[in-house]
Amino acid sequence: MLWSNKPQTYKVPLTAQSEPDLIVKRPKxxxxxxxxxxxxxxxxxxxxxxxxxxxxxxxxxxxxxxxxxxxxxxxxxxxxxxxxxxxxxxxxxxxxxxxxxxxxxxxxxxxxxxxxxxxxxxxxxxxxxxxxxxxxxxxxxxxxxxxIGEEPEIYVMEPMARAMLAQDPKLAAAFKAKLKSDKAFANDPHARLMWFFEHTPYIDKNxxxxxxxxxxxxxxx
Structure with a gap:
């Protein structure tokens, strides 16, 4: 096609998008x-x-x-x-x-x-x-x-995590299950400490x- 600087009329097919990429329920x-x-x-x-x-x-x-x-x-x-x-x-x-x-x-x-x-x-x-x-x-x-507003210091969170494990058997069981099911989590010291931080009342709720x-x-x- 060559540029002519003159108006041209073309007939092109119109193809409808029959499959949406995202479907959500309409809220109120x-x-x-x-x-x-x-x-x-x-x-x-x-x-x-x-x-x-x-x-x-x-x-x-x-x-x-x-x-x-x-x-x-x-x-x-x-x-x-x-x-x-x-x-x-x-x-x-x-x-x-x-x-x-x-x-x-x-x-x-x-x-x-x-x-x-x-x-x-x-x-x-x-x-x-x-x-x-x-x-x-x-x-x-x-x-x-x-x-996130703040992240815990390692020297504060590590002993707190140990105390949390000793004091809360349900939390200890959940942590053990997380280690077993999530290898990336198990190999990431920062993620592990953040997991404990998220189970404290000090985490930023927003x-x-x-x-x-x-x-x-x-x-x-």
Whole structure:
């Protein structure tokens, strides 16, 4: 084909994508804490409807803790420049496995509830569902939450771990089973100490936590 700088008309086949990459159950709504204004403003710019809480509101929601967090790759690897900077279009993309858990959360005034029963409900899901490749999460808008506040010093955690094993037979049994089933864990001293740290009251409860809550749809059964 030669460039002619003149309009051309072509007939091309239209191929539907009949097999989706990701299927999730449509929730009733998403809840975004007030401090994430960058995300809230972008949703408003798209025309997504939402309700703003006028006072602190307590809800039972599903939250997601991310596991196996890693850097995501750009969408056009052939355009990677010589600088080799990670990310894409100025964003530091991430990947990970979201693990759900139920929580009762009190959202401060100014937080928003985004219902999915609206004209742009599917768009809201694409942007707020953590497994979506187009989600704000994977585009790096919540990277500040993908860290842990503190890690224990080895000289503190090692004697504490020994004491925990001696005082709690159930914990000792769980640790032995973990060593047997997970060879990578068994060969990683840091992972072993972090395992004990996660069983103390000192662990950061919000570590690796995606802050957008999900209100599940009511069961019809």
């Amino acid at each position: 709504a998403y809840v975004i804490p007030v401090q994430w204004q960058t995300v809230i403003k972008r949703l408003k710019a798209h025309g997504v409807k939402m309700t703003t809480f006028k006072q602190p509101t307590t809800l039972d929601v599903v939250v997601y803790r991310m596991k196996d967090i890693r850097l995501g790759s750009g969408f056009e690897p052939d355009r990677v420049g010589g600088a080799k900077l990670p990310g894409y279009e100025g964003r530091l993309l991430i990947k990970g496995t979201p693990v759900p858990e139920m929580r009762r959360v009190t959202y401060p005034a100014g937080s928003v509830e985004v219902p999915t029963d609206q004209r742009l409900g599917t768009l809201a899901m694409n942007l707020l569902e953590p497994r979506s490749p187009d989600s704000f999460l994977q585009w790096g808008f919540f990277n500040s939450m993908m860290t 570590r690796y936590l995606y802050p957008v809550g999900v209100i599940p749809a009511k069961s019809t059964s």
